[in-house]
Amino acid sequence: GAVVSQHPSWVICKSGTSVKIECRSLDFQATTMFWYRQFPKQSLMLMATSNEGSKATYEQGVEKDKFLINHASLTLSTLTVTSAHPEDSSFYICSARDVVQGDQETQYFGPGTRLLVL
C-alpha cells in the first residue's frame, strides 16, 4: 500500500527555537495533506489542511503564524513550529490523501513526529 513518511521521528529542542517537520508521500502524489496533533490516548486533532500550491486551511484555534505549513510539491508538506514552547510538546502526525479511479480516495497516515520542547 501507499506509504507516508515523516522526518524527523523525534525532536528535542530548546524553548524559542523553530522546528521543521517533513511529511512525504513516497509512492503517490498527494494534492492534499493533513496535519494533526495527538495527546496520549486521545483522538487526533486536525490542525490544518495543506493543499499543494496554495495556502493551508487552519482549524479554529490553531495559530497560522505559529504553525507554518508549506506544501511546495505533490509529495512534500512541511510543518514549522515557530518559537516553540513547552506546551507545543506533542505527537504530530501527518496524512496524505490519495485519489484513485476518479473519486475513490484513501487517507494514509505517517508514523508521527514526537516533539519535546525544553
Next chain:
Amino acid sequence: GQNIDQPTEMTATEGAIVQINCTYQTSGFNGLFWYQQHAGEAPTFLSYNVLDGLEEKGRFSSFLSRSKGYSYLLLKELQMKDSASYLCAVMDSNYQLIWGAGTKLIIKP
C-alpha cells in the same frame, strides 16, 4: 518489515454484531490503537490495548493477543452512524505509529 493487515471493507446489518480483525508484525510493541474515521473528519480514538485480553467500552470492545500479533474490534448493536472507516495502528519500539490501511464498514438497514 513492519506490517499491519486489516480487511479493506466489511458490510453488516443494523442491530447486528461485527468483528474487525487486525494482524501486525512490528519491531517492538508499545500498544495497539483503534480509531474511527468518518469521511472528511479526523480519526477519533476508540481504544488502546497494551496487555492481552478484552477491553470493553460500551458497544465497542477491543481484544489483543500479543503472542499472536492479533487484535480485533467488536462492535455490537450496530447503528447506521457506525458506518465509517476503522483504523488499526501499532506503536513500535521507537514509539512510532504503524498504521493499517483501514477497514471501511458499511451498515445496511
